[in-house]
Amino acid sequence: MLDKLTSAMDFHTKALVLRSERQRVIAGNIANADTPGYAARESNFADALRNASGSTGTSVGTTPMVGASGTGTPHARHIALGSGTGGIGGSGNEQGYAAQTQPRLDGNSVDLDRERAAFADNAVRYEATLRFLNGQGKTMLAAITGQ
Amino acid sequence: MFSVFGISGSAISAQSQRLNVVASNLANADAVAGPDGQPYKARQVVFQTAPMGADGGAGVRVDAVTESQTPGRKVHEPANPMADAQGYVTHSNVNAVEEMVNMISASRAYQNNVEVMNTAKNMLLKVLQLGT
Numbered sequence A: 001m002l003d004k005l006t007s008a009m010d011f012h013t014k015a016l017v018l019r020s021e022r023q024r025v026i027a028g029n030i031a032n033a034d035t036p037g038y039a040a041r042e043s044n045f046a047d048a049l050r051n052a053s054g055s056t057g058t059s060v061g062t063t064p065m066v067g068a069s070g071t072g073t074p075h076a077r078h079i080a081l082g083s084g085t086g087g088i089g090g091s092g093n094e095q096g097y098a099a100q101t102q103p104r105l106d107g108n109s110v111d112l113d114r115e116r117a118a119f120a121d122n123a124v125r126y127e128a129t130l131r132f133l134n135g136q137g138k139t140m141l142a143a144i145t146g147q
Numbered sequence B: 001m002f003s004v005f006g007i008s009g010s011a012i013s014a015q016s017q018r019l020n021v022v023a024s025n026l027a028n029a030d031a032v033a034g035p036d037g038q039p040y041k042a043r044q045v046v047f048q049t050a051p052m053g054a055d056g057g058a059g060v061r062v063d064a065v066t067e068s069q070t071p072g073r074k075v076h077e078p079a080n081p082m083a084d085a086q087g088y089v090t091h092s093n094v095n096a097v098e099e100m101v102n103m104i105s106a107s108r109a110y111q112n113n114v115e116v117m118n119t120a121k122n123m124l125l126k127v128l129q130l131g132t
Helices: A002-031 A045-055 A064-068 A112-145 B003-027 B096-128
Strands: A041-043 A095-097 B043-052 B057-067 B074-076 B088-090
Touching: A002 A041, A002 A045, A002 A112, A002 B003, A002 B057, A002 B096, A112 B096, B003 B043, B003 B057, B003 B096
Parallel strands: none
Antiparallel strands: A041 A095, B043 B057, B074 B088
16 A cells, blocks of 8 residues: 555656666766776666666556656667677666767777766756655645645 | 765875876976986876776776886986986986876866765765655
8 A cells, every 4th residue: 555655756766776876877987087998888868767667567657757758669760779788797777888979099988078967967867856756755745644 | 876986086096196196207307316326217107997886886996007118318417426428317207298287187087076976975965855
């Protein structure tokens, strides 16, 4: 019974976990900006979220908000990116390598500008997800107290 | 999320070691010969990716500190007590311009990583405020 109260929050909870994982990947890229031979890593957020919310079999897919945001199948003509195996360790989620924009002689493929932009973007989206969670919690609380 | 501090912390310590090496290179830029009779050789740090935690984080560590093998600067100073038979004094092989560039790069990378840690800290603080 209680899981029905919190199942609405499930989607955002998973999104929050994935956002923090992406933040970690970007932090690793920024930390290795000067390491020779390092290949920048990139995680596909949409795919990871689809995997996370699909595998548990919750009712996330049927909520109107998710349906509208287009987490369905990709367009038939889109070419799927061949994601690598993540190199070191395995976080469970598919991790690929970022495409190189400006090749460097030392073999490092980190684009610092892009990483910083992605980091800031991810931080803002993380906070947005937190606000959604907060709002849902407040809504539920208002319904319970009946005021 | 807590491993972000480990990742950025490793980068900060690696960059500060790089800055240390730059400082010793610049300090010895005009050194003529050490106690062993050899002129100072410029040092360079070599970075390497270090796995951080079980979930695939990528930190940095200093793999090695190498000595540059380029020949030292030779200056004709017959009056110098360290001059050789031809009157040449061998200075260190430090390239001051290269070291300055290295210093700026290390300082910027350090700032970047501090900013990453600050952002991660703010994000975690926001999580703590959830539901209030």
